[in-house]
Amino acid sequence: MKVLIVDDEPFITQGLSLLIDWEKEGFEIAACLENGKEALQFLEKNEVDLILTDIRMPECSGLELMEKVREQKLSDAYFIIMSGYDDFGYAQKALRMGCLDYLLKPVDGAELIEILKKIRSTEKEKVQERRRQAELEQAYRGRNMISRLIGTYDSGNAQKIICNEVLDKLVGAIEVNDAGEIDKLVHEFYKEVKEKDIPEESVNFNISYLLFQLIRIASEQDDEVNHEEIMNFISESSLEEGLVKGKSDHMVRFCLDYAEYISQLRKRSAHSVLRDVEKEIQNHYAENISLREMSQKFFINNAYLGQMFKKKYGVSFKDYLTDYRIKMAAKMLVNTDKKIISIAEEVGYKDSDYFVQKFIERMGCTPSKYRRDKSAG
Numbered sequence: 001m002k003v004l005i006v007d008d009e010p011f012i013t014q015g016l017s018l019l020i021d022w023e024k025e026g027f028e029i030a031a032c033l034e035n036g037k038e039a040l041q042f043l044e045k046n047e048v049d050l051i052l053t054d055i056r057m058p059e060c061s062g063l064e065l066m067e068k069v070r071e072q073k074l075s076d077a078y079f080i081i082m083s084g085y086d087d088f089g090y091a092q093k094a095l096r097m098g099c100l101d102y103l104l105k106p107v108d109g110a111e112l113i114e115i116l117k118k119i120r121s122t123e124k125e126k127v128q129e130r131r132r133q134a135e136l137e138q139a140y141r142g143r144n145m146i147s148r149l150i151g152t153y154d155s156g157n158a159q160k161i162i163c164n165e166v167l168d169k170l171v172g173a174i175e176v177n178d179a180g181e182i183d184k185l186v187h188e189f190y191k192e193v194k195e196k197d198i199p200e201e202s203v204n205f206n207i208s209y210l211l212f213q214l215i216r217i218a219s220e221q222d223d224e225v226n227h228e229e230i231m232n233f234i235s236e237s238s239l240e241e242g243l244v245k246g247k248s249d250h251m252v253r254f255c256l257d258y259a260e261y262i263s264q265l266r267k268r269s270a271h272s273v274l275r276d277v278e279k280e281i282q283n284h285y286a287e288n289i290s291l292r293e294m295s296q297k298f299f300i301n302n303a304y305l306g307q308m309f310k311k312k313y314g315v316s317f318k319d320y321l322t323d324y325r326i327k328m329a330a331k332m333l334v335n336t337d338k339k340i341i342s343i344a345e346e347v348g349y350k351d352s353d354y355f356v357q358k359f360i361e362r363m364g365c366t367p368s369k370y371r372r373d374k375s376a377g
Contacts, residue, residue: 001119002048003027003052004050004077005029009054023290036064040065043075050116063093066079066099079100083103163198170185170186171213175259178259182255186248189251214258281324285321285348330363
């Protein structure tokens with residue numbers, strides 16, 4: 001998450017940038033500016049997630065900055081107001097305007113970290129809410145697809161789902177691609193239909209229930225799954241002719257095919273996310289990107305993404321990013337005459353000494369020696 005620090009005293013902005021390990025807390029400093037006017041100009045072209053601003057500044061105060069940002073809809077970033085005065089009136093006004101918190105100078109690092117944790121928690125809840133909304137939308141689309149295929153299923157028809165126990169077990173077998181269990185449960189389903197003499201309309205609703213659950217499984221594998229793709233897969237299986245009329249052999253073939261489809265979809269989903277993350281690194285390696293930011297962008301658990309990444313590439317996300325930056329820096333050293341400090345900045349290192357340290361770790365020599373050796377060779 002990106003942070004904008006605004007204060008008219010340079011030693012304050014510098015001190016804040018060093019007060020805590022921002023990267024460890026999941027944040028990066030996008031810019032440090034001297035007044036609200038500069039901040040407004042910056043926000044017209046850049047996005048940030050948190051604005052940490054002094055309350056009293058020339059040209060445009062912290063409260064005026066917050067008011068103009070909201071009025072002009074420049075950003076929906078969180079605001080934290082800082083002040084060297086224990087002024088309850090300022091604090092009240094700031095909080096009424098939607099300020100997240102109010103800090104007294106000198107800012108306490110532990111207190112700041114607690115606020116950052118609160119922001120991360122809020123953002124996590126927002127991501128979860130977006131996922132819930134996406135799931136509801138998927139469920140809605142799923143019901144529409146079912147109605148186009150075979151009839152209508154919704155909670156109001158739940159009493160017509162007579163064979164739900166065996167169908168739930170069948171869904172589980174399909175999800176884990178257990179061919180033997182699929183064959184067994186399909187025959188149990190049709191046996192139950194025959195023994196209970198279930199009318200065709202109720203059979204339709206039971207089949208619809210099964211399809212709804214199968215669509216849900218496919219959607220869970222990938223938030224971006226193409227629902228028309230699922231629709232086409234089911235349609236091509238001739239449901240009306242095969243499933244509804246009680247052909248168990250056709251049902252078995254369909255379920256086995258769908259189980260394999262789910263298996264491939266699951267693999268494709270993981271690979272797709274990793275390809276997207278790799279592309280983000282290639283396009284934005286010079287920026288302060290993080291695994292947490294990638295997990296939020298692609299709606300995937302942070303720890304799980306880290307495990308998948310390491311399994312595929314053999315290194316952590318952070319090490320991969322460092323390797324890629326050093327690789328690009330090495331190319332620049334050979335193919336350009338740019339200064340080392342400029343190359344360091346272009347590949348994402350504001351601290352040239354830290355860049356040199358990482359370069360030596362990866363390449364076994366300093367950037368200068370690497371350039372000389374390649375030029376001599």
